[in-house]
Amino acid sequence: MKVKVISRSVDDFTRERSQDLQRVFRNYDPSLRTQEKAVEYVRALNAVKLDKIFARPFIGAMDGHIDGVSCMAKNPTQLKWIFSGAMDGDIRLWDIASRRTVCQFPGHQGAVRGLTVSTDGRMLVSCGTDCTVRLWNTSADNIMELSNSTKNSVEPASVHVGKNAYLAVDHQWDSELFATAGAQLDIWNHNRSEPINSFQWGSDSVISVRFNPGEPNLLATSANDRSIMLYDLRMVSPVRKMIMMTKTNSIAWNPMEPINFTAANEDGNCYSYDARKLDEAKCVHRDHVSAVMDIDYSPTGREFVTGSYDRTVRFFYYNSGHSREIYHTKRMQRVFCVKFSGDGSYVISGSDDTNLRLWKAKASEQLGVVLPRERKKHEYHAAIKKRYMHLPEVKRIERHRHLPKPIYKAATLMRAMSDARKRKEERRKAHSAPGSVTTQPLRRRRIIKEVE
C-alpha cells in the first residue's frame, strides 16, 4: 500500500541562529482564502487611518531673520544647507539639520529679492531692490571657515550695480551663466562685470525668471504685464510670449520633463504648460484661495509645492487638478517662498513672519533609518491604499483635512461662486440658439492671447 506522508528534510527547517525567521510554507490558492479581498480592504482602511494618526509634517522653524523672508536658494550639492534672503537685506545660510544660522552675508541696502546658487555650489548670487547683484563665495571650505570664525559674516566676491531694481535671479544648470530679472532680462557671467546679454520685450518689468534645468538654454520669465515669456539663449531674441488674465508670480520647470513648466498665478491657481503649446494649459491646479506666491518642483518631477498668500503650503501632483496635501500653522503668515529639498523628502517654506519652516514632504512618513521589513510594510500599505483609494470610506478619510476657518470659508465661497457661474452659463446655453454660446474650457479660459 502506498502511504502518502509529508516528508521534510530537517536541514531545510533548522534555523542557523535563533533570531532567524521560521520557514513557513503557504498555499497560495485563492480558493482557500476567500476573504482576502475583504481583509485587504480593512487593511487599507486601517492604513489610511494610521496615516492620519502619524501625520506630523512640521519638523521645526528656523528663526533668525528680522523681516519677512522673500527668497530662498538651495545648494545643489549640499542637502543640509539652504540660503534665505529677507526684506531687510539680510542673507543667511541655514543648517537644516540643526536649524541654526551658519553664517550671514550682509551688504544689501534694500530687500533681497532673488537668490541662487551655482550648480557646483561655489557661488551664491543675490540681487535686490538696491539695484545691485552680489556674488558670494560659498564653497564648502569657505563656509566652514566662516562658521568657525567669530565674526560670522563675509565680504561679497563681487558687486555689480545696475540702473534698476532687480526682482529675481536664477542660475543656469552646469554653467557659469545666470539671469537677473528687473526692468529687463539680463544674462550674466560670473567673470564679467557687465551683463553679456539683455532681452527686453514690452516695457513692463520682469518679476521672475527660471532656467530649465533639463534643457539649460531655455528659460521662462513672468512679467508685470501678466505675461509669461520664453527665451532661448542660443537665439538672439525672446522666443514666445503669452498673456494671461492675471499676473504670474513664479514659474517652475519640471526637472524631469524639460518641456513642461508650471506657473503660479495671482488668481490662486497654478497652470501647467507645455512650452510648445502655450495656447492652452495642460492642467489647472486649483485649491489655493489666494494668490500663489512661489512654486517649486520636487526633484522627482512627480509633484510640486506651492506657497500662497493665504498662509498655506500645498502639494500637487504634476497631473492632478487638486492638491494632495495642505500644510498650515497658526503662526505662519503669508508664504513668499517654498523649496523642495534636494532629495525630495523635505520642504522649506519662508514666510512673512520672518521664519523658515521645515516640513516633511509626506506628512506621515517615518523619519530615520527604516528597516527592510518596515519598508516592506510601508510599501504594502501604500499599495493597498492606492488600490482601494476609490472606495468611499477610504477616500473620505484620506481626503479629510482640517482647515483654518478663513480658508475653509473662502474655499466654500469660491466654490459657490464658481457653481453659480457654471449654472448661469448652462442656462444661457440652454436658452439660446444651439452653437451661439460656447464655453471655453478652464484650461483656456484664463489665457488672453499668445504673442508671436
Next chain:
Amino acid sequence: MRMTGDAADDDSSEEGDGRHTRMLQGITGMPSEAFEGKKKRKMKDDGIPELYPESEYNPSRDVVDGDGQISIDDLLNPLQDNPGFGKLRKRIQQIENNSKAIHAPLRTADQAKVERKAAYEISKKEVTKWQQIIQRNREAPTLLFDENIDLGFSTVGAIASEFEPRTEFERKMAALVSDDKVMEAYKKDGSRLLEMNTVSVEEEKDRQSRIAKMRSLLFRHELKAKRIKKIKSKTYHRLLKKDRLKTEYSKIQMDPEVAKEFAMKQERLRAEERMTLRHKNQNRWAKRILTRGLNSQDEGTRAAIAEQLQRHSELTRKMHSMKDSSSSSDGDDEDAGSDQDMGSKVLGKAIEKTMKVIQDDDETPKSGLLSLPFMRRGLEKNKAAAIEEANLALQEYKDSKKKLENSVGSEGPEATSISGRRVFGASKTQISDAGNKVKSDYNYGSSDSEDDLRASKNGNIETQRSNILQKDVNTDPVLIQEDTDNHQESVFKDFNEIVKNPGPKTTYEVSLFVSDTWKKAGNRDEKGTNVKKSAMPSGSVRQDRKDTEKEVEEDSDTDSEGQMVDRILTSGSKLSYELPSQEELIRQAFAGDDLEDEFEKDKMEILNAENPEPEKPVLLPGWGQWTHVQKKKGLPSWMLKEHENAWKKREEAIKKRKDAQLKNVIISEKLDKKAEKLHTKALPFPFTSKEAFEQSMRVPIGPESNPATAIGALNRPEVVKRPGVIIKPIQFEEVNPHEKPEERRGDKHRSKKNKGSGGRSMKKTSA
C-alpha cells in the same frame, strides 16, 4: 514677396506688363526697377531686331521710352577688342543669371516678430526630442532614483589600498613597512611559521569528532531543557524542585565549601527579609486578603498566608535559634537514618520539658488580679486539670516511645518507602497510602500552625511536640489506621490543652486542623466512592447497558441512508392500508396550508415595503372646518392630484421591477447599506470599464497570499527614492521609440547588475 516676383515671371503677355508692374508696385511698395529689369532681359532674349541703326540721332528704344540708363552692356561693348573680354563677359553673364532682387529691410517690430517666430520653431523642435523620454517615464510603473549611488569604497581592502601616508609618523611607518629587507624577512619567517603550523590529518579528525560530540551533547541538553521548560505540570516542577534541593543538600553536606556558600546565601536571604519584610503580609495580595478578613477566605488562601508567615518567621528568627535548629538537624543527620533513635530522643526531650512545665507551674502570683482568692481558686483548678493532662500526655509519650522501640524492625522498609508524594489509584498499597496521606496532611497542618505557635511564648516546646507528633505519625501508620479519627482528635485535644494560652490564635489553629481533617474526610469519601464504584454491580451493569446501546446506535449510523429508507418502506408495507399515490401524498401533506396564497401575500408585503403606498390625503384636524364651504369642497385639488401622481409613480415602479413579470419569484431591490460602502458611486478616473476596475483589485497583493518573490514587484511604489540622496535633473539620452517596455525592464535589471554602466536619464543621482 518672392511669390510676387515669380508671378511676374510667369506673366508673358507684353500688354499686361505695365499694368502688372504698377499693381506689384502698389502692393509691395518696391521700386519698379525690380520688375523692369527682368522684363528688359526677357525682351533681349526674345531678340526683336532694331529698326534703326544705333546712333545719337536714332536713340535706342530705351531712350525713347524715357529709360535712358546706361547698362553694363553699353559699357562692355567698347571693350570687345581688348584681351580678356571673353572672360569678363562670362563673369558678367554669370552675375546676371544668379542675381536676385534684394528686398528692402522690414520694420524692426515686424522683423523681430519674424525672428521670434523662427526662433520659437527651432527651440520647439529642439525640445521635442524629450517627448520619448517623458512618455516612457510617465508610463513606467516605477521610477527609480536610488540607482547608481556611488558609495565609495565598499571593502576594507579597497580603502586600505588607497591609503596614502600624510603625517610624519605615517610616512615613517610606511617607509618601514615597505622596506625590502623587512619584507623579505617577513616572507621567510612567514613561510617557516607556516611549516610549523602543520597539523596531521588524524589530529584534525580527532579534533573535529571531539567538537562534534560536544556539540551534539550540548544540543541534546538544550533540547531536553527546552522540553522540560515546556512542561506545565505543577507537581512535576515541585518534584523537580525537591530533587534539586535534595541534591543541593547532599552537596552541602559533602562539601564544606558548598556548605559555606549555602550559609552565606541563607544569611543574605535573612538579611534581605529583615530589610524588606517581604513575607510579612507586605505585598498587595496579602494586604487585600487581610482587609477582607482571613476568616472569609478559602482553605488554600489561608494556607498560603500561613505559609508565607512561616517563611517570614523562619527567615527572621534570631540567629541562635536557627543555629540551634541547624545544629539539631545536624545532630539528626549525624544519627543518619536511624529515625527511631531520633524519635526516641525527641520523645525523651518532650517528656523532660513537660515535666519541667508541670514543676514550673507551681508558682502562684502573689499580687494583682490573679492574687484574689476566687481567681486563685480557679487557677488552681485549672492547674490541677492541666497537670493531670500533662501526666496523661507523659504517659502517652512513654507509650509511644515504647512502641517506637518495638517497631524498629518492621518499620525500616516502610519508612524508606514513605515519601512526601501522594499516590492515587494504587489499589495495592491503598491502606499504607492512606496512612501516608494522613501523615502528609498532618505535616501540612503542623507546618501551618507552627508559625503561630512559635509566635506564642513557649513556641519551642510546641514545635518540639509537633515534631514528636509527626514522628509519631510517621513511625506507625498501622496504629493510625486502627483508630484514625478518634486518636487524632484526642491527640489534638491534648495538644490544645497543653497549650497554655487558649486565645483566638489557638482557635485559629483549631480551625486549620479542622479544615485539614475535613480535607481528609473528603479524601476518604472519594476513596469510599471509588470502592463503591468498583463494588457496586448495578452501576457497572448500567454502564454496560449504555455501552451496548451505544454500539447499537453506532451500528445504525454505519448503515447507509438507503437502508434507512428501506426500513421506513418496509415498516410502511407492514401497515395494512394501501399506499396512496405521490400526488395524493403531497396533497395530504400540505392539506392545511395554501402555499400559493401565502407566497402572493409575501410578495405583496415586500412590494409594499420597498415601494410604500402613498398616504391618503387628509386635512389637518380643525383646519378649514369652521365653515361649510371647505367641507363641501372637500380636499383641495392639488392634494388629490399629488396623491394620484404618487399612486402612478408607485405603479410604474412596481411595473419596472425585475420580478414584475415573474409570477413565482421575488427579487428584492432593497439596497444593502453595508455593501454600499464597498462600491464606488461612479467609475473612477483612469478606468474605462467596470470590468477593468474590478479586475484591478481582484487578486490580493498581500504577503499572505503571494510568494515573497512576487511581493516586491506587486507593492513597489511609483517613485523609489532614498532619503539623503540628491536627485539631479534629467539628462538627455537617445530612446528607441519602438522598444517594448518589457525589454526595457529587463535592460534595467541588467544595468542594475553592472552598476555604473547605464546612463539612464532618470537615474542620475549622486551621493
